[in-house]
Amino acid sequence: MFFSLITILTLSTPVHSLYFYIHGRQQKCFYEELPKDTLVVGNYQAEVYNPNTNTYAPDKSITVTITVDEVFDNDHRVVSQKGADKGRFTFSTADAGQHKLCFTPDSHANSGWLSGASGPVKLTLDMAIGESNHLESEDKSKLDDLVERVKNFNGRLQDIRREQVFQREREAQFRDQSEATNSRVVRWALIQTAVLLATCAWQFSHLRSFFIKQKLT
Numbered sequence: 690m691f692f693s694l695i696t697i698l699t700l701s702t703p704v705h706s707l708y709f710y711i712h713g714r715q716q717k718c719f720y721e722e723l724p725k726d727t728l729v730v731g732n733y734q735a736e737v738y739n740p741n742t743n744t745y746a747p748d749k750s751i752t753v754t755i756t757v758d759e760v761f762d763n764d765h766r767v768v769s770q771k772g773a774d775k776g777r778f779t780f781s782t783a784d785a786g787q788h789k790l791c792f793t794p795d796s797h798a799n800s801g802w803l804s805g806a807s808g809p810v811k812l813t814l815d816m817a818i819g820e821s822n823h824l825e826s827e828d829k830s831k832l833d834d835l836v837e838r839v840k841n842f843n844g845r846l847q848d849i850r851r852e853q854v855f856q857r858e859r860e861a862q863f864r865d866q867s868e869a870t871n872s873r874v875v876r877w878a879l880i881q882t883a884v885l886l887a888t889c890a891w892q893f894s895h896l897r898s899f900f901i902k903q904k905l906t
């Protein structure tokens with residue numbers, strides 16, 4: 690069974706707040722005439738009646754189902770969303786006409802309020818129509834945080850690239866130093882070999898001359 694509420698939003702005042710009561714799993718609906726290409730942002734919070742304190746308080750076991758239908762287009766559904774006891778919904782109108790917004794509370798817990806024994810559920814609704822600033826202001830902190838994370842990530846990538854370049858330069862220097870050391874070792878080995886061969890040749894020549902002189906005397 691649908692229950693109509695009075696119109697709560699006008700184009701001249703884009704942001705409105707209201708609250709209404711829902712008994713048990715009853716669905717509460719209201720209608721809004723919206724122009725074409727209009728952004729609608731809604732924030733809601735459901736609270737359960739506590740008979741002990743005679744107050745309404747948040748309950749994490751509550752879920753709220755939200756639907757938005759285009760009445761002018763054979764109740765074409767543009768929003769079908771199930772969220773927690775507190776949340777937000779957004780949609781943009783494709784064409785001008787009357788839209789029906791409905792809210793249905795439910796709970797995962799076996800509490801008495803579902804059957805209406807403990808009293809109604811209080812649903813507070815804030816809506817902004819025709820303005821994107823409301824949505825952008827709420828997401829600004831998240832966007833700034835995301836931008837900051839991207840900047841930090843890019844900074845870390847730059848540090849890693851610089852470290853890789855530094856390591857490549859050190860490897861190149863080490864390779865050049867190793868090649869130079871190997872060249873000096875080979876050159877020194879060739880010099881030692883040449884000296885050794887020259888010494889052997891000199892000794893052989895000296896011994897030959899010695900033996901020749903010994904035979905002549």
